Amino acid sequence: MSKSQSISVLRNYHDCDLARGSESYLPGLPTHAASCAKWCRHLRKFMILDKKHRKSKQVFRSYSAIMTERKRHALGTHGFIIHPFSIFAIYREHMLCILWMISFALDPYNVSFHHTAYFSPISLPIQMFVDLLIFINIILEFFVGYYVPITKEIVLEPKNIRLRYLRTYFFIDLFSCLPYYHICLLFGLITMNSRFDFVGMIKLIRIIRLNTMSAFMRDLFLEIKMGESAIKWVKIFLKTVYLIHWWACIFHGFPIMWSHGFSRLTEDSWLIRADLYKDDVDISMSYRYLVCLLTATSHFYGASDANQHFIEPIEKVMASICLVTGFGYCSYFAANFLQIFGSINIADSKYDELIYQLEEYSRVKKLPEDLQQRLKAYYEYKFQKKFFNQEAILNTLSEHLRYEILLFNCRHIIEKVMALQGLSKSVVGGLIANFKLEVYLQNDVIIKHGDPPFKMYFISHGTVAVFWSNGQELTHHEDGDFFGSLQEPSIVSVVAAEITETFSMDVTDARYIFKLEKEVSDRMSQLQASKQAEYRSLAQMLEESEGKSVLMELRRGYILEKRHYR
Incomplete structure (x- = not known):
């Protein structure tokens, strides 16, 4: 081996001398090809497996395995299918995660505080925009492959993709994105003076997608290099915020729904006794929401009654359920606390301890930065962030x-x-x-x-x-x-x-x-x-x-x- 070539072998990258051809495995285009054809080929590159995708490195642990899967997709009969580990799929999941986060907060608010929410210059355009994007995603779902963790199989067959989506979330996604209120208002089935959106309650079935949003959120945080413990804390925080927000909406909307509308609220209702609704007095919806939020938070954690005494039997039941739910959630929080800091998640903690010792060793021995990165890469590949003997x-x-x-x-x-x-x-x-x-x-x-x-x-x-x-x-x-x-x-x-x-x-x-x-x-x-x-x-x-x-x-x-x- 010559001296120059020996040096080439020891570089921090493999300088390949062999002809490799196109890594995308897509059919090549002549130099005089039309701009539309070039644009379509470029778009297809975003739809095939991305070798830098985090899950690609976990499922296919070598370059050759990644290239084999990419070849199967690019040269197969289902080239129009979007690979679940593609760049397109990454951005789609991130977008859906953000849309669901907005929707899970906005939908209960619009249903409970209906009269003001639906005609707000902010709330209405946001809801329509979110529903439109989710409706577009319904179409995309029929063209996105999926990964089966148990068998480590990636399904790209259109028939299997369609059947899986139709059997799981198709009708939930479809029914939750239709503008029921505006359709009923157009045909005169409801009036604009209603204080509670009975029809819009159908949209709340979207909450079934909460687990999917949680999985997409975890992937989003992992993409920005956030640690597992930090991700768990962020998810617990968001779950807490959502639960208290939902209970605030329930505390406002449930009494109105039970009374069949604002005009039938009794004098014993906590909404009347808290002066949230008065004749000839314009009370802002933000003030009503803050009062409901304070009341819900106090009952959820069992801290106090927030100076709100419930007289109506059904409202007492509502407050009791909120209290029981809060106690259950506190138990869930304690279990997660032990999992993060205790011995339940010992494989993760042992790995973190090993990496910490490695970092301290590297610092004391003053190892160069590139060698430290190689050591971390070795341990991450060998143990997959789970330490075991x-x-x-x-x-x-x-x-x-x-x-x-x-x-x-x-x-x-x-x-x-x-x-x-x-x-x-x-x-x-x-x-x-x-x-x-x-x-x-x-x-x-x-x-x-x-x-x-x-x-x-x-x-x-x-x-x-x-x-x-x-x-x-x-x-x-x-x-x-x-x-x-x-x-x-x-x-x-x-x-x-x-x-x-x-x-x-x-x-x-x-x-x-x-x-x-x-x-x-x-x-x-x-x-x-x-x-x-x-x-x-x-x-x-x-x-x-x-x-x-x-x-x-x-x-x-x-x-x-x-x-x-x-």
């Missing part, structure tokens, strides 16, 4: 259960490595029992040219680049592939092109297994020989074309398109 857990299990877990963890390798296919479960389990998990960060040198036979590596997730002795890049190995040598010195150098998780087997363990299983020994020998022959063939092709500079530039992709880094 794998060795201690496995040691408590029976030998059969340990083999079952090892077989499951290595299922990608078992499916793709030819040497392991067709072998009995016990033989494969014996091989995998000797595997050692190793994680390499981007640009880590795994094998150098000329290293003695030491280990064989099987890639679980990730990508490695293979270099010939003169520094030329030969090929990439990805998920399920293997590299290394157990019989002769390495003729190539191998560098991690991204964070790569491998299972390795050293020479001592391999020789012991090969003595017991002659079939495995023969298969491994054949695969290693074919791999070495493949390297030499690729190197010979490069040497023959070394003098053809134009062809080399075309192969590397330096002439027809920009060079990409990863």
Whole structure:
């Protein structure tokens, strides 16, 4: 490897010498293509899987797996479907989260304080705008794929998407965004003098979407790098605000609804006794809301009665339910408090403690910033922000259960490595029992040219680049592939092109297994020989074309398109 090329290998990015083509896998356009065609292709790029999406890195833990999924989407028959891990889907979820946050506060207010709310110069345009965007989202829902966490499957088939939405939230979304009040007012079914919007109560079914909004909110906060504990506190705070706001609306709207309108409120109603409604007195709706908010907060936490004495039996029941709900919510708050600071969430707290110790170690040892970031990336990839002692857990299990877990963890390798296919479960389990998990960060040198036979590596997730002795890049190995040598010195150098998780087997363990299983020994020998022959063939092709500079530039992709880094 030449000096300049050796330096290139040690850069903080993998400078790929191989032709990669279009990463979007979308059909290319000629240079004279119409602007509309270019715009459509650009739009489709926002609809395919985004490799920088946070969930993409969790579900597809390697570059090759991401590219495989992107290829499945771009070249499939359902290219018009929006991928759930696309840039378009990210912004759509963020928009829906904000719209629902507004709607969950505005809808109860409009229903309870109906007469003023619907004709406010602020409230009415906001509600109409929110309903319009949610109606547009109803159409989009039929074209957005979804992710199944249990099976880790991404569904892009239009029929399955339509059936899933029709069976879940379609009618809820549809009925909650229609302008019932304005339709009934247009046909004379209700009057403008009504103090309570009975028809608009249909919109309150949108609250069923509260869990969806909470999930989207968590994703939004994670996108801005907010910690898990901070997210939980923010969600608890918002839940508290919403509950008290809803109870304030109930304290105002329920007595009116029970009395069938403002004109039928009795003198014993707390709204009359609190002087919220007086003849020939113009009381602002903001003042009424603040009084209801104070009353609801006092009863919710059981602090006092806010100088409001309920006489009507139904109003006493309403206040009692508010008090019981408040006690239940306080219990929920206490449970979350223990979960955040106690031992319930011990996996998260242990991981946070580990990262804190790592930061303190880096500070005391005065490690450079780039090395600190690499250390954090290593721990985040290995533990996925959940700390656990794998060795201690496995040691408590029976030998059969340990083999079952090892077989499951290595299922990608078992499916793709030819040497392991067709072998009995016990033989494969014996091989995998000797595997050692190793994680390499981007640009880590795994094998150098000329290293003695030491280990064989099987890639679980990730990508490695293979270099010939003169520094030329030969090929990439990805998920399920293997590299290394157990019989002769390495003729190539191998560098991690991204964070790569491998299972390795050293020479001592391999020789012991090969003595017991002659079939495995023969298969491994054949695969290693074919791999070495493949390297030499690729190197010979490069040497023959070394003098053809134009062809080399075309192969590397330096002439027809920009060079990409990863």
